[in-house]
Structures are given as C-alpha cells and as structure tokens.
Amino acid sequence: MSSAPRFQILHLHGGEARLDFGGRTHNIKVLSIANVAISLPDLVSxxxxxPLLMSLTISASLSQRNILPPDVPAFIELPNLRHLKLAHSGEEDPCLLFDRLLLPALKSLSLFMIVARTDWPYLKSFLERSRPPLKFLSLNGVPINETTLVECISYIPILTKLFVISIHCTDVKVEALTLVKSKNRLCPLLETLVFDAAGCSPSAIIKMILSRRKSPGYTNFTTRKALKYDSLGRFKLNTICSNPEIAERTKDGLLLH
Structure with a gap:
C-alpha cells in the first residue's frame, strides 16, 4: 500500500489478503471486499x-476472534463515507464493527446478515451516535424486533427508501409509519416502502397508505412527500384494493405490489 500512495480504489476479491499499511493513512476512497477470508478485528483495524473513504462494500464471511487489537480506537470516524453495504453470512456477529463506527455523512446503508439473535440493538446505537443524513436503508434478515426498528428510523428523518426484508412486521411498525398530526411523524419524506405485511391488518395498512398520500386539494407538501411505491410481500392486496380511497390513490399514481 505504501508503494502506491495515489491509489483511491481498492477491490479485494477472492482468496486471502493481508494488508500492510506501513503505519500511515492512505487515500483510498472506495473499498470493496468480497469472498475474502478476513477477520473482523483486521477489518476494524x-x-x-x-479517513477519506466514501464507499465501503463488504461481502464476506467475517471471523470475529472476540478480541480487538489494543490500538483500535473506541470510535472509528469516517466523515466522508456515503455508502455502506454489508452482506455477512458467517456465524460470527459483526457487532464489534458497528460498536465503533461513526458515520455522520452516510446516505445509504444496506445490511444482510444471518445472526443467532432475537434482536440486534447495535444498529440503533450506531444511528443514534452518528445521526446520518440517511436516505436509503435496506435490512435483509437482520434480527431486529419492531420496537428497535421503530427507534432506528426515528433517527433518520429524511429517509426516502426503506426496505425491510425477511423481518416479521405487525401493526406496531405500520402504525409507527402512519402520519398523524398529533404525534411525532416518522420519515415524512418516505417514497418507497418494501416490507412483508402478512402479519398486519388491512385497516392499519389502509390508514398508513392514506396518511402518506396527497389528499385532494392539499398542496402544502413542502415538509413531506407522497408515498409512490409500496410492496407488501405476502399481504393479500385484494383486502385493501376494494377500498374506494385506495383505488383512487392507485389511479393517482400509487404503485402497490
């Protein structure tokens, strides 16, 4: 690494890699790690x-070893990071990584993981600590309960796209995303919403959708946006499409799937 100080893009794909940084920082702005045997402590280190990293993609089975090197700081701030994608299918928990990341400029976050937990609060503490201007959030298989999920999205008010995949959802999440004037309104700029609503009631879904669509004659949309695309997974659409107000919104441009 020290022999190529002008490198800005680094892709590590396949096999094993051991990086020697020469004891100094580098100008890498894009880092992609895929199918590489790397330990979580090595990654955190x-x-x-x-410090100039803008995009980080990790698609690898991370081993943890449970011990971090003593020179790893309590928080690793990457002030320029805009995009983070982590696809982790190993048995170890990547919580050590999220316990230390501080990403105040993050705009998109995509997480796929298989971890033996009933809840994963590390995402909540990460978002609370970083308060990033996140616009895109995708959670696939992340073991997170609805209470934690609702608190997570409360820290990202300008979110425009939310994907919650392979995570059980009930009316708790739907009601939290329903825009009610008398309550705190979560994600008023949300335009795309994807989740499995099989465990949700038709009445809650209808109320949430209508609250996020522009009502006839209502033009003051400076502080919120209308929901444009709503994918409800295994939810039976025929239970809500017969509703005349929902039918009106689909004619007006709302896409339901």
Whole structure:
C-alpha cells in the first residue's frame, strides 16, 4: 500500500489478503471486499487507515476472534463515507464493527446478515451516535424486533427508501409509519416502502397508505412527500384494493405490489 500512495480504489476479491499499511493513512476512497477470508478485528483495524473513504462494500464471511487489537480506537470516524453495504453470512456477529463506527455523512446503508439473535440493538446505537443524513436503508434478515426498528428510523428523518426484508412486521411498525398530526411523524419524506405485511391488518395498512398520500386539494407538501411505491410481500392486496380511497390513490399514481 505504501508503494502506491495515489491509489483511491481498492477491490479485494477472492482468496486471502493481508494488508500492510506501513503505519500511515492512505487515500483510498472506495473499498470493496468480497469472498475474502478476513477477520473482523483486521477489518476494524484497517478502516482507521482510510479517513477519506466514501464507499465501503463488504461481502464476506467475517471471523470475529472476540478480541480487538489494543490500538483500535473506541470510535472509528469516517466523515466522508456515503455508502455502506454489508452482506455477512458467517456465524460470527459483526457487532464489534458497528460498536465503533461513526458515520455522520452516510446516505445509504444496506445490511444482510444471518445472526443467532432475537434482536440486534447495535444498529440503533450506531444511528443514534452518528445521526446520518440517511436516505436509503435496506435490512435483509437482520434480527431486529419492531420496537428497535421503530427507534432506528426515528433517527433518520429524511429517509426516502426503506426496505425491510425477511423481518416479521405487525401493526406496531405500520402504525409507527402512519402520519398523524398529533404525534411525532416518522420519515415524512418516505417514497418507497418494501416490507412483508402478512402479519398486519388491512385497516392499519389502509390508514398508513392514506396518511402518506396527497389528499385532494392539499398542496402544502413542502415538509413531506407522497408515498409512490409500496410492496407488501405476502399481504393479500385484494383486502385493501376494494377500498374506494385506495383505488383512487392507485389511479393517482400509487404503485402497490
């Protein structure tokens, strides 16, 4: 790494890799790790050498070893990071990574993981700590309960796209996303919503959709946006499409799937 100080893009794909940073920081702005045998402590350690990082993609089975090197700081701040994508299918928990990341400029976050937990509060503490201007959030298989999920999205008010996949949802989440004037309104700029609503009631879905669509004659949309696309997974659409107000919204441009 020290012999190529002008490198800005680094892709590690396949096999094993051991990086030697020469004890100094580097100008890498894009880092992609896929199908590489790398431990979570090594990954956490190497991030401190990339202060200019703007995009980080990790698609690998991370081993944890439970012990971090003593020189790893309590928080690793990457002030320029805009995009983070983590696809982790190993048995270890990547919580050590999220316990240390501080990403105040993050705009998109995509997480796929298989972890033996009933809840994963590390995302909540990460968002509370970083308060990023997140616009895109995708959670696939993340073991997170609805209370934690609702608190997570309360820290990202300008979110425009939310994907919640392979996570059980009930009316708790739907009611939290329903815009009610007398309550705090979560994600008023949300335009795309994807989740499995099989465990939700038709009445709650209808109320949420109508609250996020522009009512006839209502033009003051400066502080919120209308929901444009709503994918409800295994939810039976015929239970709500017969509703005349929902039918009116679909004619007006709302896409239901």
């Amino acid at each position: 190497c991030l401190k050498y990339f």
